Amino acid sequence: MRMVGRVASDHERDQLAAQLMTLPVNELVDVLRRVLPQYTEEGNGLRTSLVLATATEYEDEPDGIDVTLVAWPDRDYYDGGLGPDQGLWEDGDCGKCGTEVSSNAKRAFCPVCGSGCGLT
Numbered sequence: 447m448r449m450v451g452r453v454a455s456d457h458e459r460d461q462l463a464a465q466l467m468t469l470p471v472n473e474l475v476d477v478l479r480r481v482l483p484q485y486t487e488e489g490n491g492l493r494t495s496l497v498l499a500t501a502t503e504y505e506d507e508p509d510g511i512d513v514t515l516v517a518w519p520d521r522d523y524y525d526g527g528l529g530p531d532q533g534l535w536e537d538g539d540c541g542k543c544g545t546e547v548s549s550n551a552k553r554a555f556c557p558v559c560g561s562g563c564g565l566t
């Protein structure tokens with residue numbers, strides 16, 4: 447359950463955002479991995495997760511947008527590291543829940559069900 451603290455000012459949120467914008471994408475993902483799951487809501491037979499996603503638009507397919515959820519790198523597999531410092535180029539489907547995911551890492555965890563995913 448998320449602990450709700452005091453309300454931050456616009457200035458404080460700007461400062462936090464400016465700090466986050468200095469991070470490479472794999473470090474930003476690692477920060478959000480620590481934050482977004484705290485906003486999961488459960489009850490009445492459902493669970494809603496706050497996740498990070500990518501949306502890819504194609505110039506030659508104006509109606510086609512691919513949305514994939516960003517999977518969290520398997521830090522144990524990378525000896526405590528975050529996986530390669532590259533874009534979110536590794537893709538695949540979660541073997542457990544079938545959600546399409548992408549990550550900077552080939553070994554990552556599904557942000558919905560937490561299952562390990564092997565991406566290519």
Ligand SMILES: [Zn+2]
Binds near residue numbers: 542545561
């Ligand atoms: Zn899953």
